[in-house]
Amino acid sequence: MTQAIKPLIAGNWKMNGLKSALAEIGAVANGYDGALRHRVDLAICPPATLVFPAAAAAIGSGIMIGGQDCHANASGAHTGDIAAEMLFDAGAGCVIVGHSERRADHGESDGVVRAKAEAALRAGLLAIVCVGETLEERDRGVTLDIVGTQLAGSLPDTSTAATVVIAYEPVWAIGTGRTPTTEDVAKVHGFIRETLEKRFGGEGAVMRILYGGSVKPGNAAELLAVPHVNGALVGGASLKAADFLGIVAGLGGA
Numbered sequence: 001m002t003q004a005i006k007p008l009i010a011g012n013w014k015m016n017g018l019k020s021a022l023a024e025i026g027a028v029a030n031g032y033d034g035a036l037r038h039r040v041d042l043a044i045c046p047p048a049t050l051v052f053p054a055a056a057a058a059i060g061s062g063i064m065i066g067g068q069d070c071h072a073n074a075s076g077a078h079t080g081d082i083a084a085e086m087l088f089d090a091g092a093g094c095v096i097v098g099h100s101e102r103r104a105d106h107g108e109s110d111g112v113v114r115a116k117a118e119a120a121l122r123a124g125l126l127a128i129v130c131v132g133e134t135l136e137e138r139d140r141g142v143t144l145d146i147v148g149t150q151l152a153g154s155l156p157d158t159s160t161a162a163t164v165v166i167a168y169e170p171v172w173a174i175g176t177g178r179t180p181t182t183e184d185v186a187k188v189h190g191f192i193r194e195t196l197e198k199r200f201g202g203e204g205a206v207m208r209i210l211y212g213g214s215v216k217p218g219n220a221a222e223l224l225a226v227p228h229v230n231g232a233l234v235g236g237a238s239l240k241a242a243d244f245l246g247i248v249a250g251l252g253g254a
């Protein structure tokens with residue numbers, strides 16, 4: 001039986017945004033009214049420098065502010081890193097871990113991602129754990145093997161629907177304007193659901209699975225209507241409130 005899952009639309013600003021970008025949070029808040037708040041959760045993950053002021057700007061709006069990465073440890077000699085506890089302390093409610101750009105740029109393995117997700121849970125943050133295949137892997141026909149391996153290695157054993165969100169992002173669709181067909185998205189999300197249910201039982205049945213990769217106002221409705229797509233992780237189109245809210249509108253008024 002399909003259970004109702006409240007969707008989450010999360011914006012990942014990546015390495016974009018100076019203080020002036022905080023105005024976009026105010027603009028999203030203005031468009032996130034009471035009725036919408038009941039139907040969808042919103043999160044915005046600005047660069048680390050803006051987490052504290054963004055959290056202040058979002059007070060009372062219902063918008064969750066998040067980090068884009070965290071260290072596995074709570075403190076220590078790790079120059080330049082940020083602990084999950086520090087994000088929580090700054091007002092964050094969630095953190096993205098295992099984004100493909102971190103996996104590629106910083107050589108993060110599934111084990112590292114899992115340790116970061118465990119740190120998020122320890123700190124009381126919702127962990128948004130990213131998985132997804134490269135173009136080469138897709139062309140070799142090993143998408144499900146790759147995603148299955150990433151899920152097995154990256155998710156904490158203690159994951160629950162309240163503490164962990166999966167984001168499926170085909171690497172080749174990120175920032176390229178290319179998206180998989182809805183059939184392809186359905187296939188991978190169905191596989192992820194099955195995998196989550198096998199490992200986490202009832203919790204896996206209601207854990208949110210986001211799609212990410214070139215989601216825009218123009219394609220959001222189609223992508224968000226795919227079975228087992230419980231929201232989106234949005235990059236470029238999350239930088240402007242109008243685009244971000246246009247994607248939220250893709251969920252329809254039901």
Ligand SMILES: O=C[C@H](O)COP(=O)(O)O
Binds near residue numbers: 176177212213234
């Ligand atoms: O975290 C977000 C994703 O990497 C998607 O980025 P994009 O929407 O710019 O393709």
